[in-house]
Amino acid sequence: MDRKNTTLGEFIIENQSSFQYSSGELSKLINAIRLAAKVVNHEVNKAGLIDILGAAGDTNIQGEDQQKLDVLANEKFIQTLKNREIVCGIASEEEDDFISVNSNDEKHQNKYVVLIDPLDGSSNIDVNVSVGTIFSIYRRVTPIGTPVTLEDFLQPGVNQVAAGYIVYGTSTMLVYTTGDGVNGFTLNPAIGTFYLSHPRMQFPETGKIYSVNEGNYIHFPQGVKNYIKYCQLEEGDRPYTSRYIGSLVSDFHRNMIKGGIYIYPKSSVAMEGKLRLLYECNPMAFLAEQAQGKASDGFKRIMEIQPTELHQRVPFFCGSRKMVEKAEEFMAAQK
Ligand code: AHM
Ligand code: MG
Numbered sequence: 001m002d003r004k005n006t007t008l009g010e011f012i013i014e015n016q017s018s019f020q021y022s023s024g025e026l027s028k029l030i031n032a033i034r035l036a037a038k039v040v041n042h043e044v045n046k047a048g049l050i051d052i053l054g055a056a057g058d059t060n061i062q063g064e065d066q067q068k069l070d071v072l073a074n075e076k077f078i079q080t081l082k083n084r085e086i087v088c089g090i091a092s093e094e095e096d097d098f099i100s101v102n103s104n105d106e107k108h109q110n111k112y113v114v115l116i117d118p119l120d121g122s123s124n125i126d127v128n129v130s131v132g133t134i135f136s137i138y139r140r141v142t143p144i145g146t147p148v149t150l151e152d153f154l155q156p157g158v159n160q161v162a163a164g165y166i167v168y169g170t171s172t173m174l175v176y177t178t179g180d181g182v183n184g185f186t187l188n189p190a191i192g193t194f195y196l197s198h199p200r201m202q203f204p205e206t207g208k209i210y211s212v213n214e215g216n217y218i219h220f221p222q223g224v225k226n227y228i229k230y231c232q233l234e235e236g237d238r239p240y241t242s243r244y245i246g247s248l249v250s251d252f253h254r255n256m257i258k259g260g261i262y263i264y265p266k267s268s269v270a271m272e273g274k275l276r277l278l279y280e281c282n283p284m285a286f287l288a289e290q291a292q293g294k295a296s297d298g299f300k301r302i303m304e305i306q307p308t309e310l311h312q313r314v315p316f317f318c319g320s321r322k323m324v325e326k327a328e329e330f331m332a333a334q335k
Helices: 008-018 025-045 068-083 122-127 214-219 222-232 248-258 277-290 321-333
Strands: 055-059 065-067 089-092 112-120 131-139 162-168 172-177 182-188 193-198 209-211 260-264 294-296 316-319
Touching (some): 008 182, 008 193, 025 068, 025 112, 025 131, 025 162, 025 172, 068 089, 068 112, 068 131, 089 277, 112 122, 122 131, 131 248, 162 248, 162 277, 172 277, 209 248, 248 316, 260 321, 277 294, 316 321
Parallel strands (some): 089 112
Antiparallel strands (some): 055 065, 112 131, 131 162, 162 172, 172 182, 260 316, 294 316
């Protein structure tokens, strides 16, 4: 499988039998995401060329300005998944409510729901810095043949069947897991094909990079402040390097390759932090754990949190296992 020139299409087919629930449905679903990723990649790449930048005038459920590419990416992913009739429900960071697919007929035969952040890190779009798409896939918990309900989406991360991201960077990459390690594929834009370029990706056990928006330092909990000071101390292999793109997918991707920790803590101005449990933290946590890394809210495992609402936010500590554990020590000391 790790031979040269394996395409994502081939990889999906060859690994189908190793999926926990092998029916071909999940393969088709990942194929649909691959297709939507290429369409969105095309749009992101030409963003600087045509006049589609700037706020679309809408405000999303979190009260943030929506930019045109967010809207576009949201539409493309939803359209592709709907048209192919391979999911029973979709929830998106850009939509107030979940979407029930096939709600106008009697079918509802599909097993999977998809949760998606169509274009994360959107403040980076109009300055030509990398953005990403994040997706998370679950089996529905309500009976097949009935419309999906909120319950199908409010599942803890441990129930994820697959998760991944697309990073629209210097190269475009699709990185995903179906619970059997993490593999990364790089798009050859000349022919529109993703090739297996990063087989079996793993976080180094520890690293020297910390990624946090230090501009918010004054608002951080004391445990986070102390951990940041620890990172900056001249001792052993420290001080660490600070790298913060402000684009979760890109910060995560770099840290997975080089070794590092990403932190978006709660603060005195954002009591639950900023990132969304369902669209951002759970899929990244699944990827992190599958790549030998770790993801927590500073105290407990992200993937064990029982969600109570679609757009729920949580503090997020994610990256090389030993670094996350060290940050947790600092958090525990201030509890
Ligand atoms: P978004 O979903 O509105 O794009 O917000 C999520 C992004 C993450 O990608 C990034 O890590 C973080 O927000 C940056 O936030 P801040 O500018 O507050 O540091
Ligand atoms: Mg986001």
